[in-house]
Amino acid sequence: MWTAFRKALALILSGDRELGNILLVTARMSLSSSLIALLIGVPIGLWLGSCRFRGRQALVVVNRTLMGMPPVVCGLLLYMLFSGVGPFGRLRLLFTVEIMILAQVLLITPLVAGSLETYVSGIAQPVRETAKGLGLGAGKTFLLLANECVYPIFSTYLLAFARAIAEVGAVSMVGGAIAWKTNVMTTAIMQYTNRGDFSLGIALGLILMAVSLLVNILVSLLQRRLSR
Amino acid sequence: MRTEACAKTFGGRTVLSLPAIELAPGRICAVVGANGSGKSTFARLLAGVIPPDGGGAVLPPRAEVRYMPQKSYPFRLSTRANILLSGGGEERAEALMEALQIGRLARRRATGLSGGETAKMALARVLSRPCGLLILDEPTASMDMEAAILAEGLIETYCKETGCAVLLITHDLQQARRMAGDALFLYQGRLWEQGPAERVLFAPERPETRRFLEFYGGA
Incomplete structure (x- = not known):
């Protein structure tokens, strides 16, 4: 175990090119998918949390169900849709980083929307009541409500990023874990472990944790600065 | 009425x-x-x-109609910006803050005010416009x-x-x-x-x- 750790550190310090490529693909996929999910999920969460309309509760239940969707099911669905015989086969997206991002977005957006919906439903009523009492219109009230969500939006982003960077089921199905193309840290860890190459597996694991820590620190600093 | x-x-x-x-x-x-x-x-x-x-x-x-609810919500803005929300203007907001002795809190974020200070801010907010x-x-x-x-x-x-x-x-x-x-x-x-x-x-x-x-x- 200790030897594997030593080898892993040496590999990180050596600037291995394959390792660098895996890191880049992982960063591209996780950052893109978490940001896209945030852009889609935040307005949905604000809408579900603040508006009262017929069918709202049904949509909340659907979203909460999607929050628990197994990644392999998501991967399988996309695989069927984008394979050669599937309706979107001619787009030739299977085994590309783009479809991996799409899979991640489908998995993460309900988490973002659900997290925001829970927060917003707790504050929507007093915000609306106070805004109405000041004679403010619907647009301004919505902007004020969105402004109240700055802190939870950052926390939600961390949740989204953590899910994106640690996910393996869907991305391995639609990405195929092709070396130098779609191999990301989680799929590579599985590959190297299956091959008995624990050093590279541990090296990737260490980097995965370090990247996660770095993003957490950066987002938390930004969150603290904006929440002051 | x-x-x-x-x-x-x-x-x-x-x-x-x-x-x-x-x-x-x-x-x-x-x-x-x-x-x-x-x-x-x-x-x-x-x-x-x-x-x-x-x-x-x-x-x-x-x-x-202007209405101050029992638990008026302090928006995540400065105290002054909260009072200005009702559109009463800077001068009126300053006068109300001084009258309610919250002038020194004008730039402080309203979410960090105490219960009594929040109530003063909320009152200034509804009184800022006829x-x-x-x-x-x-x-x-x-x-x-x-x-x-x-x-x-x-x-x-x-x-x-x-x-x-x-x-x-x-x-x-x-x-x-x-x-x-x-x-x-x-x-x-x-x-x-x-x-x-x-x-x-x-x-x-x-x-x-x-x-x-x-x-x-x-x-």
């Missing part, structure tokens, strides 16, 4: 059923009653926060005595200067007696007694009102 007769039912239980009520401009009307008598529901109906049974409006369509009807739901409940007296003075001045009708919902009977020209006593969601404050709050006609006054501060 005349409010329409209105009722509100929650879960099959009628919590409020009131006849039309006349609110005189330039006068403060206190709404008193025990917990659950429907005071806050009345305020929320008038402010348009909740609709009355059967829909429709409780106030004339063009009535300009309106036709001002509804205040327990505006001084979280203020200390000195701040409450300051706030009462500001409300009275605002009422006189703008000529608006003020509906003051309060548990503080002494405050109602100090400030109100008229009074409404609500009992179990119904209007039990109404009239000049010196009669309703000092020499009521109905036994329920007398019992309430005895309990809360002596008839």
Whole structure:
């Protein structure tokens, strides 16, 4: 175990090119998918949390169900849709980083929307009541409500990023874990472990944790600065 | 200003059923009653926060209403920006902050204010612009005595200067007696007694009102 750790550190310090490529693909996929999910999920969460309309509760239940969707099911669905015989086969997206991002977005957006919906439903009523009492219109009230969500939006982003960077089921199905193309840290860890190459597996694991820590620190600093 | 007769039912239980009520401009009307008598529901109906049974409006369509809820929300903005939200202008906001002794908190984020400071900010926010009807739901409940007296003075001045009708919902009977020209006593969601404050709050006609006054501060 200790030897594997030593080898892993040496590999990180050596600037291995394959390792660098895996890191880049992982960063591209996780950052893109978490940001896209945030852009889609935040307005949905604000809408579900603040508006009262017929069918709202049904949509909340659907979203909460999607929050628990197994990644392999998501991967399988996309695989069927984008394979050669599937309706979107001619787009030739299977085994590309783009479809991996799409899979991640489908998995993460309900988490973002659900997290925001829970927060917003707790504050929507007093915000609306106070805004109405000041004679403010619907647009301004919505902007004020969105402004109240700055802190939870950052926390939600961390949740989204953590899910994106640690996910393996869907991305391995639609990405195929092709070396130098779609191999990301989680799929590579599985590959190297299956091959008995624990050093590279541990090296990737260490980097995965370090990247996660770095993003957490950066987002938390930004969150603290904006929440002051 | 005349409010329409209105009722509100929650879960099959009628919590409020009131006849039309006349609110005189330039006068403060206190709404008193025990917990659950429907005071806050009345305020929320008038402010348009909740609709009355059967829909429709409780106030004339063009009535300009300002409402300070019992737990007024401090938006994640500075104290000054919160007060400016109602569109009363910088000068008015500064004057109100000074009068309520929160000038030093002008740049502080309102979410970090204490309960009493938040109530002062919320009061300044609704007083920053003239309106036709001002509804205040327990505006001084979280203020200390000195701040409450300051706030009462500001409300009275605002009422006189703008000529608006003020509906003051309060548990503080002494405050109602100090400030109100008229009074409404609500009992179990119904209007039990109404009239000049010196009669309703000092020499009521109905036994329920007398019992309430005895309990809360002596008839």
